[in-house]
Amino acid sequence: MADINEIIKEENLVYSKSKILTDNIMSYCPGCTHGVVHKLVAEVIEEMNIQEKTIGVCPVGCSVLAYKFLNIDIQQASHGRAPAVATAVARLKPDKYVFTYQGDGDLASIGTGEIIHACNRGENIVVIFINNGIYGMTGGQMAPTSLIGMPTSTSPYGRDAKLAGNPLKITELIAQLPGTTFVTRQAAHTPAAVRKCKKAILKAFENVGNKKGTSFIEVVSTCSSGWKLSPVKSNEWMVEHMLPFYQLGDLKDE
Amino acid sequence: MAKVKGAIKVDVEKCKGCSLCVVVCPSKVIALAKEVNGKGYNYAYMANPEECTGCTNCAMVCPDSVIDVYRVKAQVGA
Amino acid sequence: MADYRLMKGNEVIAEAAIRYGCDGYFGYPITPQSEIMETLMVRKPWEETGMVVLQAESEIAAINMVYGGAACGKKVMTSSSSPGISLKQEGISYIAGAELPCVIVNVVRGGPGLGTIQPGQSDYFQAVKGGGHGDYRLIVIAPASVQEMNDFVGLGFDLAFKYRNPVMILSDGVIGQMMEKVQLGEFKPRWTDEEIIKMNGSWATTGKTSDRERNIITSLELDSSRQEKFNHKLIEKYKTISEKEVRFEKIACDDAEYLFIAYGSSSRICQKAIEIAREKGIKVGLLRPITLFPFPTKQIQAMLKQVKGILTVEMSAGQMIEDVRLAVEGKVPVEHFGRLGGMIPSPNEAVQALEDQIIKGK
Numbered sequence: 001m002a003d004i005n006e007i008i009k010e011e012n013l014v015y016s017k018s019k020i021l022t023d024n025i026m027s028y029c030p031g032c033t034h035g036v037v038h039k040l041v042a043e044v045i046e047e048m049n050i051q052e053k054t055i056g057v058c059p060v061g062c063s064v065l066a067y068k069f070l071n072i073d074i075q076q077a078s079h080g081r082a083p084a085v086a087t088a089v090a091r092l093k094p095d096k097y098v099f100t101y102q103g104d105g106d107l108a109s110i111g112t113g114e115i116i117h118a119c120n121r122g123e124n125i126v127v128i129f130i131n132n133g134i135y136g137m138t139g140g141q142m143a144p145t146s147l148i149g150m151p152t153s154t155s156p157y158g159r160d161a162k163l164a165g166n167p168l169k170i171t172e173l174i175a176q177l178p179g180t181t182f183v184t185r186q187a188a189h190t191p192a193a194v195r196k197c198k199k200a201i202l203k204a205f206e207n208v209g210n211k212k213g214t215s216f217i218e219v220v221s222t223c224s225s226g227w228k229l230s231p232v233k234s235n236e237w238m239v240e241h242m243l244p245f246y247q248l249g250d251l252k253d254e
Numbered sequence: 255m256a257k258v259k260g261a262i263k264v265d266v267e268k269c270k271g272c273s274l275c276v277v278v279c280p281s282k283v284i285a286l287a288k289e290v291n292g293k294g295y296n297y298a299y300m301a302n303p304e305e306c307t308g309c310t311n312c313a314m315v316c317p318d319s320v321i322d323v324y325r326v327k328a329q330v331g332a
Numbered sequence: 333m334a335d336y337r338l339m340k341g342n343e344v345i346a347e348a349a350i351r352y353g354c355d356g357y358f359g360y361p362i363t364p365q366s367e368i369m370e371t372l373m374v375r376k377p378w379e380e381t382g383m384v385v386l387q388a389e390s391e392i393a394a395i396n397m398v399y400g401g402a403a404c405g406k407k408v409m410t411s412s413s414s415p416g417i418s419l420k421q422e423g424i425s426y427i428a429g430a431e432l433p434c435v436i437v438n439v440v441r442g443g444p445g446l447g448t449i450q451p452g453q454s455d456y457f458q459a460v461k462g463g464g465h466g467d468y469r470l471i472v473i474a475p476a477s478v479q480e481m482n483d484f485v486g487l488g489f490d491l492a493f494k495y496r497n498p499v500m501i502l503s504d505g506v507i508g509q510m511m512e513k514v515q516l517g518e519f520k521p522r523w524t525d526e527e528i529i530k531m532n533g534s535w536a537t538t539g540k541t542s543d544r545e546r547n548i549i550t551s552l553e554l555d556s557s558r559q560e561k562f563n564h565k566l567i568e569k570y571k572t573i574s575e576k577e578v579r580f581e582k583i584a585c586d587d588a589e590y591l592f593i594a595y596g597s598s599s600r601i602c603q604k605a606i607e608i609a610r611e612k613g614i615k616v617g618l619l620r621p622i623t624l625f626p627f628p629t630k631q632i633q634a635m636l637k638q639v640k641g642i643l644t645v646e647m648s649a650g651q652m653i654e655d656v657r658l659a660v661e662g663k664v665p666v667e668h669f670g671r672l673g674g675m676i677p678s679p680n681e682a683v684q685a686l687e688d689q690i691i692k693g694k
């Protein structure tokens with residue numbers, strides 16, 4: 001048997017934390033998808049060598065603290081308004097790679113107006129949309145994306161369409177808008193999904209470099225705290241319930 | 255014949271014991287320790303180190319980016 | 333060569349922005365200030381200076397675009413009128429909390445609610461006392477002429493960047509719609525990226541280079557003791573502004589026994605009222621606050637040795653009068669005269685009010 005210490009050597013390192021991630025311990029709950037997607041964004045920025053050229057806009061939601069974890073210039077935005085903030089950044093600094101990083105409450109509820117119009121104008125930005133079907137930060141309330149029957153703290157008996165309407169597939173709406181060039185729905189619960197998701201993020205950032213308009217990446221995610229399941233069970237629940245409704249794949253790639 | 259051998263190094267103090275790495279490891283290398291780290295989490299460690307192929311699956315899904323993966327091509331019988 | 337024109341107040345805001353090297357304007361139509369964006373769209377400054385002009389989907393989006401642009405260290409602005417300014421308040425609070433420089437123009441109309449499209453001065457409290465949530469202040473400057481609509485755009489940007497603080501130009505429908513002769517400013521080139529990095533690179537999100545730490549624009553602080561420290565830092569800044577940036581004008585004050593205090597278009601009415609009153613033998617002067625925050629408290633106090641009473645004239649139910657009374661501390665009578673709902677007080681009414689409420693009332 002080879003000695004472990006023979007293997008754990010600098011020259012044998014094949015995977016380690018991206019240099020675009022800071023050394024701060026992430027404030028997210030154990031198993032939170034935000035952490036995985038942060039990592040993918042960081043890896044893409046590192047691989048494209050665009051740290052100097054990237055400006056992130058991270059609104060209210062659990063990931064409002066993204067500026068603690070991503071070693072790039074970041075603007076924290078108010079709830080829902082990141083696409084408007086990013087619009088100005090992209091227009092005033094057209095040589096930069098501008099992205100927003102938004103939750104589902106943020107993007108699909110309070111910020112519906114801003115995201116629709118930014119995408120419709122075809123702002124040259126990347127939108128990363130973390131759809132965990134719940135308001136994570138405020139303690140697990142119903143989101144526009146919560147599934148029918150899904151219990152949350154404001155739909156304790158499960159979401160009832162009569163009372164609360166149906167879950168909003170905003171990504172499908174976004175794909176209708178001529179300003180968008182790439183609209184895709186991804187996940188990050190398995191190594192294969194993570195690889196695909198990273199490819200999508202890479203393509204989105206490249207699209208910005210090629211001035212192709214808005215690239216929109218939904219990541220169907222978990223919120224173990226809001227869902228009141230363990231991280232592993234959350235992934236299973238997501239596969240069983242979320243993915244049949246929020247089907248993965250590209251909606252548009254021009 | 256070359257056999258791929260791997261190993262992982264977990265940043266124990268930053269691990270949150272979420273188990274996502276445990277379930278994606280195809281070789282059942284990882285387990286959560288009975289002991290806890292400074293934050294009170296049962297951290298991930300290599301329970302079956304000889305099985306690791308260095309496939310990076312665990313590191314890829316780790317939300318906290320606390321796994322480093324190493325890989326060598328070991329000569330069998332050498 | 334001095335460049336004189338006959339222009340509307342709103343049009344001048346647009347022209348002054350272009351000439352002062354403004355990088356971006358973001359707005360949403362609302363009467364009585366739509367000419368600002370309309371003028372910009374006709375002028376097409378993007379072809380001339382590279383200035384970005386964008387009609388946003390709402391006032392909320394517009395103020396957040398201002399946030400994004402200001403966070404890049406750029407000279408950006410927005411304009412609106414009362415209901416639209418109400419919508420912007422969350423964004424303004426974030427801008428104040430993140431210490432971002434910008435210029436916000438409010439061409440005030442009467443309220444509350446949708447109110448009237450006619451002029452008003454009823455947004456004084458909102459402008460000078462904070463407006464949005466949290467402990468913050470805007471620097472508020474109140475033009476009283478088309479010339480000042482021009483001059484205060486530049487002054488506004490200068491103050492905004494000097495203190496990293498949002499500046500509000502608190503105008504009203506009279507001045508926005510009025511045509512007057514104006515001397516336009518010289519063309520100033522927009523700042524280059526290099527200049528912005530030199531001046532604002534310590535805080536602005538210009539892209540993280542290897543020679544500095546990342547720049548973070550935020551108004552969030554979860555640690556209470558650090559948030560309190562930050563609040564104290566803001567208070568110190570507002571104190572400095574109060575000491576250094578008070579601007580005001582005194583008219584016919586040398587021998588004044590009575591005083592009008594009025595800003596913006598009401599101060600113009602008071603000038604005419606002074607003439608009428610003096611013909612009647614009433615020695616009245618005018619103190620016109622140009623900055624509403626910081627308020628000319630000391631300058632008002634200095635007048636108390638000579639004046640027997642003060643009448644504030646505002647197109648509101650009486651808002652600025654509270655700051656005047658705080659300054660006067662009960663030493664002389666202070667009364668309010670105002671018209672509401674878009675009605676504009678006449679000089680004769682102002683003189684009558686002075687006689688009835690201050691002189692006879694004594």
Ligand SMILES: Cc1ncc(C[n+]2csc(CCOP(=O)(O)OP(=O)(O)O)c2C)c(N)n1
Nearest residue numbers: 060061062079103104105106134135136137
């Ligand atoms: C104007 C405003 N309204 C409400 C809130 C409270 N709030 C903070 S985060 C949040 C929801 C976040 O949910 P989501 O966008 O899905 O992000 P997640 O935490 O789930 O990632 C809400 C309602 C706020 N900060 N600002």
Ligand code: SF4
Nearest residue numbers: 028029032062136223
């Ligand atoms: S509350 Fe949910 S979304 Fe927020 S950090 Fe925890 S798991 Fe993630």
Ligand code: SF4
Nearest residue numbers: 269270272273275316
């Ligand atoms: S995935 Fe990462 S954080 Fe979770 S248990 Fe494994 S090493 Fe720890």
Ligand code: SF4
Nearest residue numbers: 279306307309310312
């Ligand atoms: S590298 Fe692959 S084999 Fe080794 S522990 Fe991780 S998942 Fe298991």
Ligand SMILES: [Mg+2]
Nearest residue numbers: 103104134136
């Ligand atoms: Mg959510």
